[in-house]
Amino acid sequence: MAKALFLYSSREGQTKKILHYIEEQLTEFECEVVDLHTATDIDFSDYEKVLIGASIRYGHLNKKLYQFIAKNQSQLEGNKVAFFCVNLTARKEEQGKDTPEGSAYIKTFLNKSPWQPKLIGVFAGALxxxxxxxxxxxxxxxxxxxxxxxxxxxxxxxxxxxxxxxxxxxxxxxx
Structure with missing residues (x-):
């Protein structure tokens, strides 16, 4: 069975909940869910796909996400890796805040991150x-x-x- 790695940065657990939901959709994959804040020396070649989910708190992604990206940039570039962001602003779907193009947080992420994911999602979180x-x-x-x-x-x-x-x-x- 193909393996997928799910990494998350979450404050209250909604990002992890979303990852578990995605895991249920990927029945053909054995998924490993890991807290990005405690992840060390991961070999991405062990996985067919990698998904990173991170939440916004007070307008910012956790700095550990950017540290992880800097440390693993070459692996991130060479694999089937996707990213999603969870925030409360994305609840405004009618304003397009739930899209990569309409999310100010994704624009900031793409400006700050040396890694540019091929697939990006934006989801509303929970209060x-x-x-x-x-x-x-x-x-x-x-x-x-x-x-x-x-x-x-x-x-x-x-x-x-x-x-x-x-x-x-x-x-x-x-x-």
């Missing part, structure tokens, strides 16, 4: 107010009030469009 620290809850509520989002801090809201994730999984299979 987990009750799980956040007081500071994060307050800051995220403020950001959501400015952007027309949910501000009830007793709620957990999942914005992920699973149909869109399934379409991305199909493109990843064909990569």
């Amino acid at each position: 987990y107010y009750p799980r956040y620290s007081w500071f994060d809850r307050t800051m995220i509520k403020f950001i959501m009030s400015m952007t027309g989002g949910e501000t009830d801090t007793t709620k957990e809201v999942e914005y992920t469009n699973w149909e869109k994730v399934a379409l991305f999984a199909d493109k990843f299979k064909k990569l």
Whole structure:
């Protein structure tokens, strides 16, 4: 059975949840899911495909993602590797914020990253107010009030469009 490597950088777990959903779509692959923050010396040649998922927090991808890319750039260039970003802005599908072309975060990523993935996805994340620290809850509520989002801090809201994730999984299979 072909092997796929799934690497993730996630704060609250939605990115990992999305990877597990994609794993369910790839029945012909044995998938290994690894936290990018703890990954060391990975040999990409052991895998038919590699998928990296990362979440945005306060407008930025985790710096460990960029460190991982710098360390593994030659392997990333030479393999069937895709990338997706998870953020709350992508919930605004009608504004195109859920596309690589319409995502400010993807534009920033592509400007900062020496690696330019051939396949890129953008998915809306989830809002987990009750799980956040007081500071994060307050800051995220403020950001959501400015952007027309949910501000009830007793709620957990999942914005992920699973149909869109399934379409991305199909493109990843064909990569």
